[in-house]
Amino acid sequence: MPADMPILAADGLHKRFGALVVLDGVSLAIARGEALGIVGPNGAGKTTLLSVLSGAQRADAGAIRFAGNDVTALAAPARCRRGLVRTHQIPQPFAGMTVFENAFVAAGQSGRPRGECYDRAVDALRLCGMLGIANRTADTLGLLDRKRLELARALATGPSLLLLDEIGGGLTDAEAGELVEVIRELLRRDISIVWIEHIVHVLLQVARRLICMDAGRIIADGEPKAVLANADVVAAYLGGVAA
Ligand SMILES: Nc1ncnc2c1ncn2[C@@H]1O[C@H](COP(=O)(O)OP(=O)(O)O)[C@@H](O)[C@H]1O
Numbered sequence: 001m002p003a004d005m006p007i008l009a010a011d012g013l014h015k016r017f018g019a020l021v022v023l024d025g026v027s028l029a030i031a032r033g034e035a036l037g038i039v040g041p042n043g044a045g046k047t048t049l050l051s052v053l054s055g056a057q058r059a060d061a062g063a064i065r066f067a068g069n070d071v072t073a074l075a076a077p078a079r080c081r082r083g084l085v086r087t088h089q090i091p092q093p094f095a096g097m098t099v100f101e102n103a104f105v106a107a108g109q110s111g112r113p114r115g116e117c118y119d120r121a122v123d124a125l126r127l128c129g130m131l132g133i134a135n136r137t138a139d140t141l142g143l144l145d146r147k148r149l150e151l152a153r154a155l156a157t158g159p160s161l162l163l164l165d166e167i168g169g170g171l172t173d174a175e176a177g178e179l180v181e182v183i184r185e186l187l188r189r190d191i192s193i194v195w196i197e198h199i200v201h202v203l204l205q206v207a208r209r210l211i212c213m214d215a216g217r218i219i220a221d222g223e224p225k226a227v228l229a230n231a232d233v234v235a236a237y238l239g240g241v242a243a
């Protein structure tokens with residue numbers, strides 16, 4: 001595929017739950033190697049957008065192309081095998097399994113050979129600072145480590161585009177700094193990133209482009225500082241969280 005082709009292109013995504021319109025015509029293109037941040041008030045449809053992009057939920061209308069192919073009809077496991085993976089806002093590890101087993105099972109979803117899955121699981125845990133607790137069962141982990149494991153599990157699948165849903169919430173400044181370093185390493189490895197995050201100053205350490213969603217639509221898209229200064233964004237989002 002040509003180098004300038006977007007790694008992901010979504011066109012006219014619509015999603016409703018009953019009478020509630022949650023995605024109201026979302027179109028966006030993500031460039032290869034891009035670090036895109038997404039902000040917006042609670043209920044804007046951010047998580048649903050990630051679910052629809054990753055294949056966890058089917059859009060009611062619209063199309064999604066990934067790495068040059070139409071993946072609209074593919075379920076999440078098939079998109080994962082192609083390198084399109086998301087994390088969950090509420091971490092969902094296998095509680096009775098160890099940290100290592102969780103990463104290894106996730107790596108297995110890539111469909112790669114067992115030995116390669118082992119190496120990928122170890123690499124993902126090392127990157128997320130979890131090798132030292134690889135033998136603990138997931139249900140003994142605190143929130144920070146559950147979030148780390150959620151990221152490690154997604155990484156272990158070997159993504160080329162990683163969709164992150166609020167993995168920085170509740171972290172101290174030092175912990176957020178470590179997370180930023182992990183994300184920077186992923187970008188150096190040519191993994192494209194979409195990151196939903198409320199902690200804007202952390203997000204801006206890696207995002208080169210920012211989208212703001214409100215009521216199922218993209219209301220601003222561009223250079224982060226310009227988006228944050230946009231009057232619609234201030235009214236819909238920043239007005240509610242400032243001061
Ligand atoms: N499975 C679902 N069934 C019904 N309503 C849902 C479902 N998932 C999300 N919603 C609703 O859709 C809206 C958007 O939710 P969500 O995508 O989680 O927004 P955000 O991540 O921006 O906070 C909210 O009003 C939420 O309550």
Ligand SMILES: [Mg+2]
Nearest residue numbers: 046047048089
């Ligand atoms: Mg959400």
